Structure formats: C-alpha cells, structure tokens
Amino acid sequence: MSYIEVSNFSKSINNKFIIQDINFKLEQGEVLVILGKSGAGKTTLLRNINLLDLPNSGRLDIDGEIVYNSNEPVISNKELQKRHKLIGLVFQSFNLFPQYTVLDNVTLALKLNNKKKIAEYRRKIKNRKEVLDFSKKLEEEVFIKASKILNDLDLGDKLNSYPYQLSWGEQQRTAIARALILNPKVLCFDEPTSALDPSLTKEVISVINELKNKKQTMIIITHEIDFAMQVADKIIVMDQGKIIEEKVNYHE
Amino acid sequence: MEFINVTLDLLMGFGKTVLIFCIVLILSLPLGLLVTFGSMSKIKILKEIVRKIVWIIRGTPLLLQVIIVYYGPGLWLNLSIRNFRFGAVIIAFVINYACYFSEIYRGGIESIAKGQYEAGYVLGLSKSETFFKIIFPQVFKRILPAISNEIITLVKDTSLARVIAMEELIQAAEEIMATNGILWPLLYTGVFYLFFSAILTKIFEKLENSLNYYK
Numbered sequence: 266m267s268y269i270e271v272s273n274f275s276k277s278i279n280n281k282f283i284i285q286d287i288n289f290k291l292e293q294g295e296v297l298v299i300l301g302k303s304g305a306g307k308t309t310l311l312r313n314i315n316l317l318d319l320p321n322s323g324r325l326d327i328d329g330e331i332v333y334n335s336n337e338p339v340i341s342n343k344e345l346q347k348r349h350k351l352i353g354l355v356f357q358s359f360n361l362f363p364q365y366t367v368l369d370n371v372t373l374a375l376k377l378n379n380k381k382k383i384a385e386y387r388r389k390i391k392n393r394k395e396v397l398d399f400s401k402k403l404e405e406e407v408f409i410k411a412s413k414i415l416n417d418l419d420l421g422d423k424l425n426s427y428p429y430q431l432s433w434g435e436q437q438r439t440a441i442a443r444a445l446i447l448n449p450k451v452l453c454f455d456e457p458t459s460a461l462d463p464s465l466t467k468e469v470i471s472v473i474n475e476l477k478n479k480k481q482t483m484i485i486i487t488h489e490i491d492f493a494m495q496v497a498d499k500i501i502v503m504d505q506g507k508i509i510e511e512k513v514n515y516h517e
Numbered sequence: 518m519e520f521i522n523v524t525l526d527l528l529m530g531f532g533k534t535v536l537i538f539c540i541v542l543i544l545s546l547p548l549g550l551l552v553t554f555g556s557m558s559k560i561k562i563l564k565e566i567v568r569k570i571v572w573i574i575r576g577t578p579l580l581l582q583v584i585i586v587y588y589g590p591g592l593w594l595n596l597s598i599r600n601f602r603f604g605a606v607i608i609a610f611v612i613n614y615a616c617y618f619s620e621i622y623r624g625g626i627e628s629i630a631k632g633q634y635e636a637g638y639v640l641g642l643s644k645s646e647t648f649f650k651i652i653f654p655q656v657f658k659r660i661l662p663a664i665s666n667e668i669i670t671l672v673k674d675t676s677l678a679r680v681i682a683m684e685e686l687i688q689a690a691e692e693i694m695a696t697n698g699i700l701w702p703l704l705y706t707g708v709f710y711l712f713f714s715a716i717l718t719k720i721f722e723k724l725e726n727s728l729n730y731y732k
Contacts, residue, residue, distance in 0.1 A: 343643075362651055
C-alpha cells in the first residue's frame with residue numbers, strides 16, 4: 266500500500282459532478298502537483314482531501330490509516346478534528362490570524378491541545394505545583410518546536426511581528442510553519458505561486474524544495490506548468506473534474 | 518433648596534441609574550451573543566423565531582416594553598410580585614439591549630471571511646475554539662465603535678425606568694421639583710449624564726486604541 270491513496274473521490278453539487286472518480290497514489294516524501302485550468306476541479310479536490318468538504322464517495326488512506334471512507338458512518342466532530350491534523354493546508358491567501366503574532370499564529374493549535382492535556386493531568390494529579398511544572402514544560406516544548414520551525418523558514422527575527430507587518434513571502438512561510446507544527450503527514454498548497462513575479466516564484470520553489478529535502482510529502486495545486494515542472498515528482502492534469510493525464514516528472 | 522442638598526439627592530438617584538446600567542450591561546452583552554447564535558442557527562425554526570423576537574423588540578419602544586413587563590404579570594397572569602419595579606426594568610432592558618447587541622454581533626460575525634474559520638478547522642480546532650480564539654476577537658475589534666455607541670445610549674435610556682416610578686436620576690429631580698417648586702434640578706441632571714458618558718467615552722477610546730496593534 267502506498268503512503269497516500271486517494272480512491273474514487275467524487276463530489277457533486279446539485280447532481281453535477283465537480284470532481285469525478287479521482288484516483289492517485291503517492292509515496293512518502295514525494296511531491297504531487299495537480300495541474301489544471303481554473304474550473305477544472307483542483308480546488309474542490311484539495312478541499313475534499315483536506316476534509317474541509319467531504320466527498321460524496323471515495324476513500325482516503327494516509328500512512329496505513331483510513332482518513333476518510335464514504336462507506337463509514339458519519340464521522341463525529343471530534344474525530345474530524347483529529348483527522349484534520351494529519352493534513353496541513355497552506356491557503357492561497359494564507360488566512361493568517363491578524364490578531365496574533367507570527368509565533369502565536371504558529372503555536373495556537375498546539376497550545377489549545379496542551380490546555381486539554383493539562384486539564385486531564387490536573388484531574389489525575391491534584392498537586393498544584395506538579396500541574397504547574399507540567400504546563401510550564403509543555404509551554405517550553407511548544408516554544409522550542411515553533412522557534413526551530415520558524416528559524417528553518419528564515420522567520421527567526423519575525424516571531425513577534427503581526428501578519429500585516431510581513432512581506433508576502435514571510436506571510437506564506439508563516440502559514441507553512443503554522444501547518445508544519447502539527448507534523449502533518451501531508452502538506453497541501455493551494456496555488457502557492459498564483460500571480461507572482463518570477464523572483465517570488467523562485468523563493469517559493471526554494472522553500473518547497475527545502476521541505477522536500479526533509480521528506481515532507483506534499484500536494485500542490487497550480488495552473489503554472491513551469492512551476493509544476495520544477496517541484497513535482499508526479500504530475501496530475503485535471504480537466505472538467507477528471508484526471509486526464511498522470512505522469513512522473515524526471516526533473517533531476 | 519441648597520445646591521449641596523440637591524446634589525446629594527440627585528446622587529442617590531444617580532446611584533440607581535448606574536446600578537441599572539451596570540446590571541443591564543453585564544447581562545445583555547453575553548445574552549446578545551446567545552441571541553446571535555439563535556438568529557444565525559442552521560435550525561430554521563429556531564432562526565425564524567429568534568429573528569421575529571428581535572424584530573418585535575427592535576420595532577417597539579423600550580418604554581412600552583418596560584410597561585408590559587411591569588404590569589403584564591398582574592394583568593394577564595394574576596401574579597402580584599412585590600417590589601417588582603427594579604426587576605421589571607432589568608428584565609425589559611436586558612431583553613431589549615440583548616436584541617440590539619445581537620444584531621451588532623451578527624453584522625460583525627458575518628463580516629469575517631470564511632477562510633478564517635477554515636484556517637481554524639484545518640489546524641484541528643473545534644468549532645467553539647475557532648469561534649472564541651480566532652473569530653470573536655476580530656469581531657470584537659470591528660464592532661467596538663457600534664457597541665460603545667449603544668452603551669452610551671443605554672446611559673440615557675435608563676431614564677425610561679421612571680415610567681413605572683422607579684427612582685432613578687430624573688425621577689429624583691422631579692420629586693425635588695414637585696416639593697420645592699424649582700426647575701433647575703431637572704436641568705442639572707444633564708450634568709450627571711454628561712459626566713457618566715464622558716467617562717465611558719474615555720474608556721472606549723482606550724479600549725479601541727489598545728486593539729489598534731493589528732489591522
């Protein structure tokens with residue numbers, strides 16, 4: 266079995282297929298680029314892989330786990346939350362949280378997670394000091410992890426900046442860091458280079474290649490062929506909701 | 518009647534005014550959020566009912582609502598509640614203000630881009646975490662000017678309580694007028710209202726500035 270398997274994904278709205286019978290496989294550390302014109306169904310496919318929308322039919326397996334299966338009974342919200350963490354997404358417009366600093370944007374999810382852990386710990390261990398130590402330890406761990414990710418993405422000096430104070434590239438890298446802190450099995454990008462000038466596109470390519478060196482599995486949707494050729498291991502071409510071409514990219 | 522004595526008498530009434538103001542605010546701000554959730558609910562019937570209630574409350578005078586809450590129980594339910602004046606004022610005001618606040622909240626919530634919610638969901642946040650950690654702080658910043666407007670209106674609306682002979686600031690002045698035959702204490706109440714709203718204006722200014730750290 267492959268690391269990621271998307272099988273028979275279909276999504277229809279008002280009896281009209283937006284994506285139909287999508288199948289592909291991806292190995293760990295590979296980069297898949299989904300190419301297609303606007304309206305080809307790329308974004309819908311990505312949203313369904315991210316479980317932002319749920320496909321009408323199909324199955325998604327990641328690292329031997331069933332992440333979605335349309336034959337399975339309805340997933341509870343709690344379960345859905347857990348599965349969301351397996352799949353990271355960098356939105357086209359990043360959707361950073363404007364009221365939080367770069368560091369807080371990145372650590373928010375883990376901090377909320379830790380809150381639950383601390384509450385659980387408090388129920389088990391009544392000793393106040395121990396609980397305090399425990400929460401301090403967790404906080405420190407989050408900070409160290411976030412700092413490392415942000416440093417690696419060249420944002421070490423932006424920890425306390427707010428999103429509106431960042432350049433386009435810095436915002437994108439913050440969005441990447443925010444997704445990476447959850448150790449997602451796969452990181453998805455929605456049009457990471459759309460309407461960018463060539464020098465910025467180069468920046469994006471180098472960031473993606475760096476992630477690739479760390480064996481981060483990625484799925485990227487784009488309509489820019491040149492960009493696709495430079496980052497992809499596999500390319501899928503979509504049109505009218507279907508895969509019309511699938512190829513391995515021997516770029517090295 | 519001496520200025521000092523009048524001032525002291527009015528201060529007693531002003532105390533009641535401030536008390537009404539504080540209790541109404543503390544109760545109606547969170548209740549308004551609940552009303553908002555109702556008016557934005559996916560359950561159609563709930564949404565319709567809540568929106569109808571908001572429409573009725575916003576479409577009728579607060580004065581009338583105070584009268585209905587005060588006399589209603591005795592008139593229609595044969596209930597006589599002792600010392601109900603203060604309670605009636607609080608109930609009518611809280612419901613009225615919650616409905617106004619709910620519409621302000623709703624406008625604010627609807628102005629936040631869908632992407633902010635989705636960014637929360639893909640990070641594995643629950644709906645309530647997403648709302649309270651991501652959405653609401655942004656909503657709060659956006660609606661603060663409208664909310665402060667409404668709150669300053671509340672300062673002056675408290676004077677409507679006197680329709681059921683509740684002793685607040687204006688009522689206190691009218692009593693002095695009636696017993697001493699002088700008009701100026703009534704005009705003097707304006708100073709109290711101005712003073713109160715001046716303080717509130719200052720507080721909201723501070724609050725708005727403290728939220729200016731991001732765009």
